[in-house]
Amino acid sequence: MLHRRRFLSTATCGLLAGGGAALLLGRGAQAQPSYTVPLAQLQEMVAQKFPRSVPVQGLLDLTVQAPRLRLLPEVNRLGAAMAVDAAGPALRRSHAGMFDVEFALRYEASDRTLRAHQLKLGRLEFPTLRPAVTEILNAYGPMLAEQSLREVTLHQLRPQDTAVFDGPGLQPGPITVTDKGLTVAFVARQP
Structure with missing residues (x-):
């Protein structure tokens, strides 16, 4: 011993x-x-996974840029501020926006990775879109967060x-x- x-x-x-x-x-x-x-190492790893496109029912595409990560030790989670662009047939031009998400981490033994899970999405904000259109996009917000960050590898x-x-x-x-x-x-x- x-x-x-x-x-x-x-x-x-x-x-x-x-x-x-x-x-x-x-x-x-x-x-x-x-x-x-x-x-810094987490930020570098996650940046390699972006940008990501998320189609919204053939009406528009949301393109999510690499998140800016922040540590939230008080709740044992990470936060990410993410720039997103909305464009497509339903919009006349491209619109830039932002959203915020918080998530926990889990260890995946099969490939020795730390991954994002238990996502909590903040509100999508698009300053140049009409409020009604922003509300529709916010209805798709949880799907956007799931498709853009769920199980993203933050470190191996x-x-x-x-x-x-x-x-x-x-x-x-x-x-x-x-x-x-x-x-x-x-x-x-x-x-």
């Missing part, structure tokens, strides 16, 4: 020196290994990021949003 603790302590300190992981002290003063992903852990934790039988557990980024705690692997 002492050898295992020494190994975990040495391995975690090695990762800290490399900048890839952080050691968090939990209640009871036990060290809990974790992996931290900074906001590489095998070398988790190798030291795999050996002692640990796996990624809870994801916590902090002021610095996301922290993925490692917990005992379930049999």
